[in-house]
Amino acid sequence: MKPIVLLKRVIFAAALIPAGTLVVDAFRGKLTANPIDFITDTTGVWAIRLLITTLSITPLRRLTGWNPIIQLRRMLGLFAFFYATLHFLTWSVLDWFFDVRSMGEDVVKRPFITLGMATFLMLLSLAVTSTKASVRKLGKKWTQLHRLIYAASITALTHFWLVGKVTVTEVMYWAVVLTALLGFRVWWVVRHA
Amino acid sequence: MLIRKAPDLRFSDITPKPLYLRRREFLQTAGGAALGAAAAAMAPPFAASANAQAKTAAHGAKLADVKKSPLSTTGEMLTSFDDITSYNNFYEYGYEKDDPKQNAWHLKPRPWTITVEGYAARKGTFGFDEFIKPFPLEERVYRMRCVEAWSMVIPWVGIPLKDVIASFQPTPQAKYVEFVTAFNPAQMPAQTTRILPWPYVEGLRMDEAMNPLAILAVGLYEETLPNQDGAPIRLVTPWKYGFKGGKSIVKIRLVDYQPKNTWQVMAPAEYGFYANVNPNVNHPRWRQDSERRIGEFFRRKTLMFNGYADQVASMYTGMDLKKNY
Numbered sequence: 001m002k003p004i005v006l007l008k009r010v011i012f013a014a015a016l017i018p019a020g021t022l023v024v025d026a027f028r029g030k031l032t033a034n035p036i037d038f039i040t041d042t043t044g045v046w047a048i049r050l051l052i053t054t055l056s057i058t059p060l061r062r063l064t065g066w067n068p069i070i071q072l073r074r075m076l077g078l079f080a081f082f083y084a085t086l087h088f089l090t091w092s093v094l095d096w097f098f099d100v101r102s103m104g105e106d107v108v109k110r111p112f113i114t115l116g117m118a119t120f121l122m123l124l125s126l127a128v129t130s131t132k133a134s135v136r137k138l139g140k141k142w143t144q145l146h147r148l149i150y151a152a153s154i155t156a157l158t159h160f161w162l163v164g165k166v167t168v169t170e171v172m173y174w175a176v177v178l179t180a181l182l183g184f185r186v187w188w189v190v191r192h193a
Numbered sequence: 194m195l196i197r198k199a200p201d202l203r204f205s206d207i208t209p210k211p212l213y214l215r216r217r218e219f220l221q222t223a224g225g226a227a228l229g230a231a232a233a234a235m236a237p238p239f240a241a242s243a244n245a246q247a248k249t250a251a252h253g254a255k256l257a258d259v260k261k262s263p264l265s266t267t268g269e270m271l272t273s274f275d276d277i278t279s280y281n282n283f284y285e286y287g288y289e290k291d292d293p294k295q296n297a298w299h300l301k302p303r304p305w306t307i308t309v310e311g312y313a314a315r316k317g318t319f320g321f322d323e324f325i326k327p328f329p330l331e332e333r334v335y336r337m338r339c340v341e342a343w344s345m346v347i348p349w350v351g352i353p354l355k356d357v358i359a360s361f362q363p364t365p366q367a368k369y370v371e372f373v374t375a376f377n378p379a380q381m382p383a384q385t386t387r388i389l390p391w392p393y394v395e396g397l398r399m400d401e402a403m404n405p406l407a408i409l410a411v412g413l414y415e416e417t418l419p420n421q422d423g424a425p426i427r428l429v430t431p432w433k434y435g436f437k438g439g440k441s442i443v444k445i446r447l448v449d450y451q452p453k454n455t456w457q458v459m460a461p462a463e464y465g466f467y468a469n470v471n472p473n474v475n476h477p478r479w480r481q482d483s484e485r486r487i488g489e490f491f492r493r494k495t496l497m498f499n500g501y502a503d504q505v506a507s508m509y510t511g512m513d514l515k516k517n518y
Contacts, residue, residue, distance in 0.1 A: 032290060033272075033280035033487045034343055097491065102480065110478060163478065166288055166388045166459075 004068035011072060015079040018046045019086065036094045043090055044116075045170065047083035048156050050076055051123075052178050055153060059184045074130055077149070081127040084156075088120050112162035115155045122152040150185075153178055253417030253424075256330055259350050264405060265334040266431075266500070272345035276487050278419045282339065283440060284389050285374075285381035286421065292383070293421035299380045300441070302417075302424040311371075311447035314362035321425050325411060327360060328352035332415065333408055335431035337438075338470045338499045342479040345487050349429055350412030355403040358447075363399070367447035370402040371395075372428055375441040389455055395428060395439035396452025396466065398508075406431055406504050409442070432501040434468045465518040469509070470499035474518045 022042060025031050032038045054076040061069050096103050106113045126146055128134075135142050157178060161171045252274075279294045286296040305321040330350055338344045358370065376392035378384040384391050401407065410429045411418055418424040423440025430437050436456050446452075456464035463477055472482040472495040483492040498505050509517075 033276035034290070034485065036485065036490075037343070094490075095492075102483075106480065109475070112478065164288075165456075165478075166284070168288060 002068070004071055008071060008075065012075065015050065015076070015082075018042065018083070036090065040087060040090045040095065043083050043087040044160065047080050047087055048153075048160055048174060050080035050083060051149070051153050051156055052174055052181065054080055055149065055178070055181045059181060059188075062184075062188065078127060078130060081123045084120055084123050112159050115159040115162070119152050119155045119159060122148045122155070126152070150182060153182075253412065253419055256350055256412045256415050256417060259330045259332050259412075259415055262331040262333050264504075265332065265348075266336055266346065267334070269334070269336065269346040270488075271334065271348055272487050274414050277345060277347055277413060278421055280487065281421050282341075282435065283421055283423070285384050285391075285393065285441075287383045288388055296382050297420035297424075299382060300375075300377075300420045300424065301380060302420060302441075305425050305443075307426065307442060308444045309361050309447075310444065312364040312367035312449065313447045314364065315360065325352055325409075325426070328356050330411070331408070333406075333410075333429070335406075335429060336499050337429075337431065337435050338484060338495065340434040340436055340464070340468070340476060340479065340481075342481065342484045342495075343487055344484045344495075344499075348414055349408060349410040350415060351408035351410035351429060353405065354407040354409055354428070355405060357409060357445075358399075358402050361445075361447065363447045366449045368399055368449050369447075369451055370397050370399060371444075371446040371448050371452035372397075372439040372442050373444035373446065374439045375443050381441075390458060392443075393439055393455045394452060395437055395454045397428075397430065397437075398451075400508050401430070401505075404430075404505060404508065406501060432469060432498040432505045434470055436464070437468050467509075467514075467517050469505075469514065469518075470495065470497070471514055471518065472497060474515055 022031070022039060026035070054073060057069060057073040057076065061067060092098065092103060107117045108114070126148060129138065129142065129145060138145065157171065157174055160174075161167065164171065280290045281293040282290070283293040283297070286293040286299075303321065306318050307321065307324045308318045309316045330352065332348055332350050334346065334348045336344060337347050372395045374393045374395075375381065376384060397407070408429050410423070410427050411425060413419070413422060418427065423438070423442075426442050427440040428438045428442065437454070451466055454464075454466060454468075456468075457466055470481075475481055482495055484495045485492050496502075
């Protein structure tokens, strides 16, 4: 088996662990006193971790010259979308139980929810155009469209930052990582201009 | 098939007891890093908390001579002891909901002293037992509404704040009561960080402090207060958001100015001095017209003054509660 195939399988399995843990913990009654908040937090945090991790693939490829690593990019991005979808469904079904009016008000009135919704819609548009057919069909436009991940990662992290009453350590950690990953791209473009 | 007889070895023969007892300590230090650079890099706070041990605060001592109070809220199902003691906002122990339960064992709630200062005839520093002894212990079942839009029903045991304040013999200059809580980084680990300005401070207007509903709680479920719920003594004002209830109080000051409560200092646009539960005044982050009762699935409507309007609304007649949130 090629190293990349093995790596892909390992990462695929690993990316399912947080969701699996939630299911197991649900049966064990280990979702804290406020399970809905806990599921919301867990799925949201994993969406952000995976989204920013997706952004590390291109720099890693450029720095190492190991081209097969690019095969991880779509999978990681789709896992980020998977957790973002769980996060969105937790909010809309478990938390608000399809109370569209309250949710709509929240999207309009609360900046962090506005950003969360914007992020989700961006990720949705990336996920539906992630197929090989879309890549072929959209051509150059595909590359342009998929630059939305830069905006989505920033809105996602801002959403995470605004939801907390205090700035949590993890927000700062990912802000540093995201700055480095986006900074790398700027540096790369400038160097090759 | 070969079936071996189990060797006559006990675990203590293999690993000396003091060493295996330190296993968790080892896991927390060396293990945290060794558990895999990838996992650690992906999720540093998760990796850290996975190693943290769940130190369950044991049940406190049973409190004697607790009398039921007619001021208790009736017709509500009590939140379980486990939920009340495992889901806490007590930033002195960390900002995650389960941090207080994990870390509050560091606190030594005895010996404890409470200092009374300011515009009062009877001032000084009192030992905890001496401080509460003159007052009858009452059970007060109250709803607790957190500003984060969740709520509980808690059977507190406490002493009426109005009797406590009266015993200080406040002078006419005393317009507000300021509650200063413990600052002790050795026992409250997150006080080594600057997530909040320490110590946590809360305050009430004098008439609020004299309202019969306000209590200083020293227990719950007829037991001494668990550390993570504010041992040994904390404020409970059920018509206000939970953050008004300063925990582990060390100083009560009778003052002539409106105290700057900690969350108001942190974010004045979000948290005010009064912090009355009010479904009509929205918070930038959380809707305040509904809440999730811990243990329930569907949200329920939030009541004005958390359902205690009959006892407290008159204190705010003529005040613009949208401005004085």
